[in-house]
Amino acid sequence: MYRVNPIALWGIFAVALVVACAWSLVTGALHIPSRELVAVLKQGLGFSAAEPVPLHLEITLLQIRLPRLVMALLVGAALALSGAAIQGLFRNPLADPGLIGVSSGAALGAVSIIVLGDTLFSSWVWLSGRWALPIAAFVASLITTLVIYRIATRSGYTQVATLLLAGIAINAIAGAATGLLTFIADDSELRSITFWSMGSLTQSSWQDVAAMLPFILIPLLLLPLFAPALNGFLMGEAVAEHLGFPIRWVKRCIILLTAMAVGAAVAFSGVIGFLGLVVPHLLRLVIGPDHRLLLPASALCGALLLTVADMFARTVVAPAELPIGLIMAIIGGPFFLALLLSPALKPGGVA
Amino acid sequence: MLRTENLRISLTNKRITDKRTTTPHLVENVSLAFNPGELTLILGANGAGKSTLLNALAGTRVRHPALQQQGRVTLDNQDLAQFPAKALARRRAVMPQQVQLDFPFKVHEVIAMGRSPYGMDSQSQRITDQAMALLEVDHLQHRDYPSLSGGEQQRVQLARVLAQIWPHGDKPRPQADHEAGHTKRHRVLLLDECTSALDPAHQHQVLDIIKQFTTPDVISCAVLHDLPLAARYGDRVILMKQGRVIADGTPRQVLTADNLAATYDLRTRILQHQEVDHPIIVGLGRATHRGLP
Numbered sequence: 001m002y003r004v005n006p007i008a009l010w011g012i013f014a015v016a017l018v019v020a021c022a023w024s025l026v027t028g029a030l031h032i033p034s035r036e037l038v039a040v041l042k043q044g045l046g047f048s049a050a051e052p053v054p055l056h057l058e059i060t061l062l063q064i065r066l067p068r069l070v071m072a073l074l075v076g077a078a079l080a081l082s083g084a085a086i087q088g089l090f091r092n093p094l095a096d097p098g099l100i101g102v103s104s105g106a107a108l109g110a111v112s113i114i115v116l117g118d119t120l121f122s123s124w125v126w127l128s129g130r131w132a133l134p135i136a137a138f139v140a141s142l143i144t145t146l147v148i149y150r151i152a153t154r155s156g157y158t159q160v161a162t163l164l165l166a167g168i169a170i171n172a173i174a175g176a177a178t179g180l181l182t183f184i185a186d187d188s189e190l191r192s193i194t195f196w197s198m199g200s201l202t203q204s205s206w207q208d209v210a211a212m213l214p215f216i217l218i219p220l221l222l223l224p225l226f227a228p229a230l231n232g233f234l235m236g237e238a239v240a241e242h243l244g245f246p247i248r249w250v251k252r253c254i255i256l257l258t259a260m261a262v263g264a265a266v267a268f269s270g271v272i273g274f275l276g277l278v279v280p281h282l283l284r285l286v287i288g289p290d291h292r293l294l295l296p297a298s299a300l301c302g303a304l305l306l307t308v309a310d311m312f313a314r315t316v317v318a319p320a321e322l323p324i325g326l327i328m329a330i331i332g333g334p335f336f337l338a339l340l341l342s343p344a345l346k347p348g349g350v351a
Numbered sequence: 352m353l354r355t356e357n358l359r360i361s362l363t364n365k366r367i368t369d370k371r372t373t374t375p376h377l378v379e380n381v382s383l384a385f386n387p388g389e390l391t392l393i394l395g396a397n398g399a400g401k402s403t404l405l406n407a408l409a410g411t412r413v414r415h416p417a418l419q420q421q422g423r424v425t426l427d428n429q430d431l432a433q434f435p436a437k438a439l440a441r442r443r444a445v446m447p448q449q450v451q452l453d454f455p456f457k458v459h460e461v462i463a464m465g466r467s468p469y470g471m472d473s474q475s476q477r478i479t480d481q482a483m484a485l486l487e488v489d490h491l492q493h494r495d496y497p498s499l500s501g502g503e504q505q506r507v508q509l510a511r512v513l514a515q516i517w518p519h520g521d522k523p524r525p526q527a528d529h530e531a532g533h534t535k536r537h538r539v540l541l542l543d544e545c546t547s548a549l550d551p552a553h554q555h556q557v558l559d560i561i562k563q564f565t566t567p568d569v570i571s572c573a574v575l576h577d578l579p580l581a582a583r584y585g586d587r588v589i590l591m592k593q594g595r596v597i598a599d600g601t602p603r604q605v606l607t608a609d610n611l612a613a614t615y616d617l618r619t620r621i622l623q624h625q626e627v628d629h630p631i632i633v634g635l636g637r638a639t640h641r642g643l644p
Contacts, residue, residue, distance in 0.1 A: 241412065
């Protein structure tokens with residue numbers, strides 16, 4: 001199958017990302033002329049501006065849009081990169097990070113706080129304040145992943161098939177618990193649950209970015225190091241071991257790093273589906289399955305896609321906002337279907 | 352030298368072990384020494400423990416939790432369990448019975464993966480090309496691997512495996528090796544039914560290549576089912592039954608009608624022909640008949 005030259009692809013991505021970032025900063029309910037954007041950026045870099053920028057524009061840019069943009073970039077990169085890594089580990093292009101329990105665990109954590117925050121967990125909410133929900137979602141997602149991982153690991157050997165089956169069972173249990181909480185929730189809580197489960201970047205402040213940053217940056221920097229091992233994994237664990245990869249260590253690291261990245265992303269922005277599944281899949285059609293290219297390209301493409309989607313989410317029904325999870329599904333679903341149906345781009349060999 | 356010392360591999364899981372069977376051992380007390388420069392062929396009925404033995408010879412550490420291994424496997428007097436994973440991968444390559452790869456890697460990328468124990472090595476490109484040329488798969492190099500036929504995939508896998516322990520030919524060995532009085536560092540090639548999907552001509556081609564590859568510093572060991580090929584290409588043949596070695600020697604010594612009857616429950620006739628200097632084995636049928644009920 002024909003492949004795009006990776007250097008050309010990096011170029012396209014880099015240009016597209018810069019354009020998308022700039023565009024997303026100037027558009028919104030309040031239009032900011034690009035002249036002012038440049039002036040604010042100059043100021044930020046220490047140059048003195050020719051004429052001062054109006055304060056309300058500067059605050060909108062630096063305190064509202066910029067943190068939200070950074071959030072979109074980080075969450076998008078984290079979801080797409082984790083998707084690529086998990087698909088490689090499971091040797092399955094249809095796998096997604098939700099399989100190892102991250103999403104259902106996070107959902108249970110979030111819904112518990114929404115529904116029981118004023119009764120059972122009131123002291124916790126009082127202690128952790130505005131971060132009660134993200135922390136609970138993150139911790140719950142990590143616990144779920146660890147439980148599934150423990151079940152699938154016997155005497156140091158992780159059976160990937162068992163991991164998948166255990167994931168299905170634990171996901172069902174967590175889903176039932178979430179359903180039970182939804183059942184006893186009142187109307188306003190139901191609304192919060194719905195909103196959270198459709199994903200949103202509305203609440204993105206610099207504090208949120210700072211709190212999330214380490215949990216996303218560490219996987220973002222470390223996961224690409226496992227690219228050669230993931231290539232070996234695609235031929236089976238035995239082959240990977242015979243090629244000299246420390247496969248126990250690799251499996252453990254990949255599961256923990258993806259759980260960390262996805263857990264943090266879901267904790268702060270709710271459930272944003274589709275990205276982790278489809279971005280790696282699309283890129284594999286274009287640049288091939290080599291993880292040394294695929295992992296960084298997925299991160300870049302995920303960041304780009306979520307930035308664009310968030311721009312739509314903010315502007316389509318402005319001043320109201322659409323949940324970004326919906327936007328992803330509305331744009332991405334038909335696009336992906338068209339791609340599958342187009343005869344030129346049959347996913348070769350991936351049955 | 353690759354050695355096994357009292358190697359015993361057994362199933363510990365009670366659910367898997369059938370209580371009625373007398374022996375849960377897949378490999379029973381096997382002590383063997385594999386010599387450099389020799390192609391050793393392991394033959395035996397299905398389930399005789401050939402692949403299990405080969406896996407142990409490979410020093411595979413991550414195995415099914417129900418499998419328990421006792422005894423040692425050593426390469427040049429060093430326990431395989433003590434080799435660092437990467438160092439072992441540079442000296443020992445394994446071709447499994449089946450490699451399932453559903454992702455659309457190009458053929459040359461699959462072969463280049465054989466070089467992954469070496470990191471970014473300037474020689475890797477050259478070695479990948481040479482391995483492709485040796486197996487005559489260079490015309491397939493830009494094809495997607497999953498689109499190849501079973502036999503083509505097998506030859507590509509063999510090229511990958513050979514590339515992993517390719518001789519660093521035109522580079523002289525580091526002097527320090529000899530000065531320190533080290534014994535030679537042997538490389539190990541392990542193959543599990545590497546001809547199962549090949550047509551007759553390619554079966555001969557592949558075994559010919561393996562023979563050429565088995566230079567005096569290479570220890571080769573292959574599991575094989577084809578008796579005529581074994582007689583033609585084996586320097587040494589080992590017959591296994593129920594986890595034990597029941598015959599070991601040159602093809603002429605080992606491949607006798609009596610031994611084959613004991614190993615396989617097979618009636619054979621061993622012939623000689625003046626054009627070839629190895630025994631010709633003709634299978635006649637099963638020794639015992641059970642017929643339809």
